[in-house]
Every structure is written in structure tokens, then in C-alpha cells.
Amino acid sequence: MKRLFQLRFTGGGVKPDAVPARELAELIIAAEEAIASVALQRNPALNPDEIVVGLVQIEEKSLGLSFASPSPDVVGAAFKEIAESVANLSFGGLPTKSLRGLRILADFNTTHHCRAQFWNGELNAREPLAEMDVGFEKYLPEEHFIRGETVIYGKVERVGGVDPKVRVRVSEHEVVSCRLNEDLAKELGVHLYSEVGLRGQATWDAKDHSLAYFRVDEILSFEGVGAVQAADALKDAAQGAYDAVSDVPGFVRGLRGEDEA
Numbered sequence: 001m002k003r004l005f006q007l008r009f010t011g012g013g014v015k016p017d018a019v020p021a022r023e024l025a026e027l028i029i030a031a032e033e034a035i036a037s038v039a040l041q042r043n044p045a046l047n048p049d050e051i052v053v054g055l056v057q058i059e060e061k062s063l064g065l066s067f068a069s070p071s072p073d074v075v076g077a078a079f080k081e082i083a084e085s086v087a088n089l090s091f092g093g094l095p096t097k098s099l100r101g102l103r104i105l106a107d108f109n110t111t112h113h114c115r116a117q118f119w120n121g122e123l124n125a126r127e128p129l130a131e132m133d134v135g136f137e138k139y140l141p142e143e144h145f146i147r148g149e150t151v152i153y154g155k156v157e158r159v160g161g162v163d164p165k166v167r168v169r170v171s172e173h174e175v176v177s178c179r180l181n182e183d184l185a186k187e188l189g190v191h192l193y194s195e196v197g198l199r200g201q202a203t204w205d206a207k208d209h210s211l212a213y214f215r216v217d218e219i220l221s222f223e224g225v226g227a228v229q230a231a232d233a234l235k236d237a238a239q240g241a242y243d244a245v246s247d248v249p250g251f252v253r254g255l256r257g258e259d260e261a
Contacts, residue, residue, distance in 0.1 A: 002072075004079070007116060010061075023108065024058075027065065034105075035075060037096075039071075042077070047173060053067055067079075084129070089139050096212070097210075103137055105132060106132055115134070117131045144205075144207065145212060146206050149199070152211075153195065155195055156168055166180055178216050191219075196222060197221075200214055
């Protein structure tokens, strides 16, 4: 597959055999997260699984990570946007996950006293699109979070592991990875590929309100039903409290504190 772009780390004596495999993996994951999150934000109709940022080569330049993708237009545009943001020190339009990935790259620079360069895929390119020097993290905006209890509903796609987690698909385009204890993991194991309700402690990103973290505290008694059955259940739960309401739109406007048009 043709090289689409490259991240090159220079200076500080960095090269493939001088960087621990764990740190190298963190760099690759950070790059993927930074680029894929922008691509998904700009193309919300795409399934996250369709956005692939694949490593195709590790080069001794001092440390060059070359990437490609089966969706070069989408992924290439996302990489270019990130490079422009770095070059202009303008990060307001980037999603939080992208900023988190850039922070990992910046931390690597500071730790190893090197520079991260963003190159396009042209082999004869003479200069990088952008560069992150030592201490670049000071230019990246801080993350802010909101925490509280909530309930999520979705389909269990995977559960288990040494550090137990459950992967829950809450919509066609959104998947949440949640932490939980071993007892809850065992209980959820019998609900694999089934719809569940999970109550727990959540952390949301204050910038885009995306769910950054969720810890499962309780598995709720829940059974997925159709829209008609759900509406009937709500009607029964209301116990006739709204039977006298004849002007539904007007009633809702009143609840919202809106004036008549």
C-alpha cells in the first residue's frame, strides 16, 4: 500500500532500536487516534471501523513512522488538517481525542529531547508540513471534564480481559468501552450480543460532551422493545396524568417557558 504520510522524530538520538516497544506502540496509537478522530468528526456518516490508519513502515530517519489507509482521501485530509493546526498553533477545531493524541506525541518529544515532524507521502518532499519541538505541549489546550452518574443502553459486543472491560455499542456509529469488576463481567458474559442497561459513574469531555470514561456499577433489568410498546409503557406509567391535555404543543411550550408564537 502506498505511503500516505509520515511522522518523523529527529534529534535526541531516537531511532527504532533505541525506543522501547511500549513507547513505540503508544506513538502509533496516539497518531491513529489523533487522525481517526478528526476524520470521523468531518465524516460522521462513516462507521468508525471504516477509518483505518495503518502503519506500513518504520524507517531510521531518525525514527520514521509511515502510514497508509484504504480511505486515503478521508484520512489524508484529516492528517493535513492536524498538520495545519500544529503549524498555526490553532487547535480550536480539533476534537478532544485528537488533542489527546497530539499531547502524547509532544510528551515523547520532551522526554527524548527530539522533534516530531509531519511529512506528506511524497518521497521527494524537501520540508515537513509542520513540526513539534521540545516543550510543544504548552501550546495544547488543557482538557476539562464533567463527572456524574448516568445510565447507558446498548448491545454488548465484548466483555472480559485481565483488566475487565465491556464494549457496548450504543448506536450505529458509537461504541463505548467501560470498566467493571470481575463479578459484573461474569454476569454480563451471559448477555453477550444482547441489549443491556448499565448504571455507573461517567466522565464527559466538557468541550464536545463526548463520553471519555464509564465505570459500570450496576446491570439494570432491561428488555429492548419496539417503539409502540415503549409508548404504551410510558402511557401506563403516567397513570392518566395528562389525559386532560388537549393542546399538546402548547403544553410543551409551557413546560419550556416559551411564549406563544
